[in-house]
Amino acid sequence: MTQSTDGRAATGGPRTVPELLLGRPPMARELPSFDPYRAPAGPGQLFVDWLVDAVEAEVPDHQVVTLSTVDADGAPDARVLVLRDVDVARCGWVFATADDSPKGRQLAAHPAAAMTLYWPLLGRQVRIRGEVEQARSEVAAAEFLTRSPGARVAALVGRQSEVLESPAVYEAAADVARRALAQEPGTIAPGHAVYTLWAHEVEFWQGDADRRHVRLRYVRSGDGRRDSWARTMLWP
Ligand SMILES: Cc1cc2nc3c(=O)[nH]c(=O)nc-3n(C[C@H](O)[C@H](O)[C@H](O)COP(=O)(O)O)c2cc1C
Incomplete structure (x- = not known):
């Protein structure tokens, strides 16, 4: 769902943010x-x-x-x-x-x-x-x-929460990690x-x-x- 600039839902009726939050109690x-x-x-x-x-x-x-x-x-x-x-x-x-x-x-x-x-x-x-x-x-x-190959690659890439220069930089790092893992499956991040x-x-x-x-x-x-x-x- 998208919001219009006055905070009302663009679809699904005229609901304000408080109505969206509080309309259905937890x-x-x-x-x-x-x-x-x-x-x-x-x-x-x-x-x-x-x-x-x-x-x-x-x-x-x-x-x-x-x-x-x-x-x-x-x-x-x-x-x-x-x-x-x-x-x-x-x-x-x-x-x-x-x-x-x-x-x-x-x-x-x-x-x-x-x-x-x-x-x-x-x-x-x-x-x-x-x-x-x-x-x-x-x-x-x-x-x-015990982790999946994808999770190991993500951990090997490292740099968690650092500023990402661009998605391409991440992909290049993930490729390096994937190759390292393929060559040496026992690699630990x-x-x-x-x-x-x-x-x-x-x-x-x-x-x-x-x-x-x-x-x-x-x-x-x-x-x-x-x-x-x-x-x-x-x-x-
Ligand atoms: C459903 C879910 C599960 C997550 N599990 C982990 C996890 O087990 N370990 C981890 O480091 N980050 C996990 N994250 C990512 C963290 O929420 C967080 O973005 C990341 O660890 C960076 O946190 P930090 O900057 O405070 O170190 C998970 C995120 C979501 C949404």
Whole structure:
């Protein structure tokens, strides 16, 4: 759909931007219930339970998360990523990226992050905060080799988030990467990195069409990575 200069939709009727945004409220559908008193002792298991529900409900892109970091000036930054694994017992959320990307540099300087997911069909949000640890290079290499050829080429091209001079420059770099990969299939992108967000707090938020949202927060009780979590409910 295109917008005219006065902010009205060019097709589909005279709708303003606020009408487009607010005309259909979020979560106006039947949503699952969530009983926090029956929640598991740790957030890792509850996350997996909700992940199973999301997959079974066919939530699109159920594995896509928003990762928030802070830059050198303390300013927030965020982008979406694919969640690659969860350490259920120790409550770590695993993602992969280039360590020389802006987020990689931000994490090197300030290894803390927030991760947020929203599964719209279920009206469920999960918020995770904690410290980020970069995995050893062997772990990153093994993860890299699980990737499709296209994903490996993209990673080998590198320079994520740098200014692109022109599409032709990218194509030339991708050709070089493709040839390198064909000659040496075991090639690992030098900046490829795997990180784990070790949660110190995780909130599970079950939306309700009548605003009686149910919120359960887990807080790690010690400094270490013990599986000891305090659970509290939060006002909606
Ligand atoms: C659905 C989706 C999945 C993505 N998955 C990843 C990912 O797993 N790793 C990654 O580095 N970037 C991923 N991206 C791209 C990032 O959102 C972002 O554009 C890129 O990592 C550069 O971020 P930065 O400049 O903050 O470092 C994904 C984007 C989308 C839309």
